[in-house]
Amino acid sequence: MKVITLTNEKGGVGKTTLSLHIAAGLALLGKRVLLLDSDPQGHCANQLKVKEFGGLYRLLVQDEEWKNVLRLPDRDRWGGAGASATACDLYVLPSNIETRHSADDL
Numbered sequence: 001m002k003v004i005t006l007t008n009e010k011g012g013v014g015k016t017t018l019s020l021h022i023a024a025g026l027a028l029l030g031k032r033v034l035l036l037d038s039d040p041q042g043h044c045a046n047q048l049k050v051k052e053f054g055g056l057y058r059l060l061v062q063d064e065e066w067k068n069v070l071r072l073p074d075r076d077r078w079g080g081a082g083a084s085a086t087a088c089d090l091y092v093l094p095s096n097i098e099t100r101h102s103a104d105d106l
């Protein structure tokens with residue numbers, strides 16, 4: 001497994017846009033991709049039209065199982081509709097405002 005991390009303190013520099021494009025591009029090339037959003041703004045989920053959901057918080061803080069926190073966006077949200085048969089699905093682990101919470105908030 002390879003991990004690609006896009007991070008920058010500054011907002012509005014293209015982190016989310018580039019992450020989505022890299023993830024979609026790799027899925028189209030037939031790679032199995034998980035797009036993990038760690039930003040509490042949750043824009044990856046918004047862009048992929050995945051219902052708002054604090055998956056990362058539930059996974060890390062509430063010990064939720066992986067199978068319960070992954071989401072499978074519609075392919076037409078990322079260019080996968082009509083792609084070749086070798087393209088893979090693109091999974092997303094969404095974030096939301098809950099990501100800001102700490103275990104102490106429980």
Ligand SMILES: Nc1ncnc2c1ncn2[C@@H]1O[C@H](COP(=O)(O)OP(=O)(O)O)[C@@H](O)[C@H]1O
Pocket residue numbers: 010011012013014015016017018043
């Ligand atoms: N390569 C680019 N060229 C022009 N506009 C871009 C580019 N990448 C991102 N944007 C635009 O810049 C804005 C901020 O991008 P975004 O990916 O949300 O940044 P971040 O995740 O770092 O806050 C958005 O409106 C996005 O459409």
Ligand SMILES: [Mg+2]
Pocket residue numbers: 015016017039041043
């Ligand atoms: Mg962003």
